[in-house]
Amino acid sequence: MNNEMKLFSTDLESLKSILSSTLDESIFFNELGSYLKLALQSDNYLIYMAGTDLATARAIYTDKSANTDLEVATIAGHVIRSKRAYFSNDFARDPLFSGRANKLTRAELCAPIMYEGLVIATVHLQNRGEKQFTRNDVTSVLEILSGISDPIKNMQMYLSAKALNEILLKKLEMQENAIAGKLEVVVESNYQIKEGKIISLSEVMKNAIKLSDKLAAAGVNALISGPTGSGREMLARRIHCRSSRASRAFIVVDCSVLAEGALEVELFGRLENSIAGTAGQRGLFEVANNGTIVLRNIHAIPINLQNKLNRYLQDGTIVRAESFAQYSSNARILAISDKNLLDMVAAGTFSKALYNELATMIVNVPSLVERKVDIESLASYFLNENKSIDQMKSLSPDAVRLLAEYNWPGNLRELKSVMQRAYILSDGRIIEADHLADSVVILPEEDENKEVTDRANDASSVFVEMTLGDLERRHICQTLEYLAGNKTKAAKALGITVKTLYNKLHTYGLIASQEIQ
Incomplete structure (x- = not known):
């Protein structure tokens, strides 16, 4: 790319004048992006606005042909956090750009738009083909941004005031909802989530992900089975976030940690009882209305509550704890278990009717x-x-x-x-x-010692005349060879310390003296 700046009819002072005369975000950032695109003769530009957490970003102003995939948001987040410009001319070798969906875009320069250390946005200049960016291009972009610091200051103040106004309006709306008795939206917002990243190259996990995506669209209740820690809840999050319920509540309840009475109140709620001195409590099925409730360790739920769940799955009716009061809910159930529920059904410890309702679809998560x-x-x-x-x-x-x-x-x-x-x-x-x-x-001790002993027995099956020292050396070398040179494992198998092993290897002349220091 030609590093010399071109002269345009709209020079920097004209740009500064245009930006100073408007608080319209669209005009401000599109004028700035267009100017930088022409100045560096790049193919595309786009602007990402900084999130309220100052660590994330979202595309808002862009060329129609610009690449706005998720990887660009990753670069924007990096620049927002570091407050430093960044460019790459080879996506394949750059970890920040690896996995880029748009193969036409080969090079990108990203710089922070900020005032007094506060980043309000990032500007991205993109090139296709063989055109590359240089450090001089970075310097040019930063000089242009420095030259329009006053308009950037005005926009930063405007955006701060706008954000504060939105926060105040939200608080006012929440108070109005509370006064009107409409607490559902307020509570529900506390349970909203974002989809987590799932990494998989294996076919068995890919199949589980594909089935989860079909479940998200179908909207039915489901059972997610698999060993503890295998990522079952991550799939539940994916199902929720890719469904029509994504903007509603996502609540996870562990059925194994509460006693039956406490779990019943937690799930189904109860009315206030002044005589008994118990306060009223909304049930999580009430809070999760039109959302998703994940019942972790569903196998641990008591049989009485299993019957209540079964009734809910049949007609959408919830009976509150300690009363006959009812309410309706449209929460979707995703049940999680590491047990074989069919075996529990056969043993009479899990309701067959509840299993049939939950097992409409079963996602098996591999270990x-x-x-x-x-x-x-x-x-x-x-x-x-x-x-x-x-x-x-x-x-x-x-x-x-x-x-x-x-x-x-x-x-x-x-x-x-x-x-x-x-x-x-x-x-x-x-x-x-x-x-x-x-x-x-370290391998389990019994397995490790057995394997080394078996190898030693095989080696000693043919008599060879040697001294005890030679035999020791041979056994140590065979042990190291069998354990792929891992000295920690070898010392464990030989019943000696790692330091002793190093000393013996030094005596045999197999390692240098500095290796044992």
């Missing part, structure tokens, strides 16, 4: 061991979750191998915990095997 192809991607995601580019770390091949070999009884929840721990323990940019939890690095 992490069943989707080993996803382990490396998931581990990298958990490792660098909520980290900036300069804070990100990578997994060594040895660490990846150990993660793939482990059986993950705690599934995704355990993997996330292991990665968070490894990030803290690692001083550098690479996660090594010794940064992983002992449960991942």
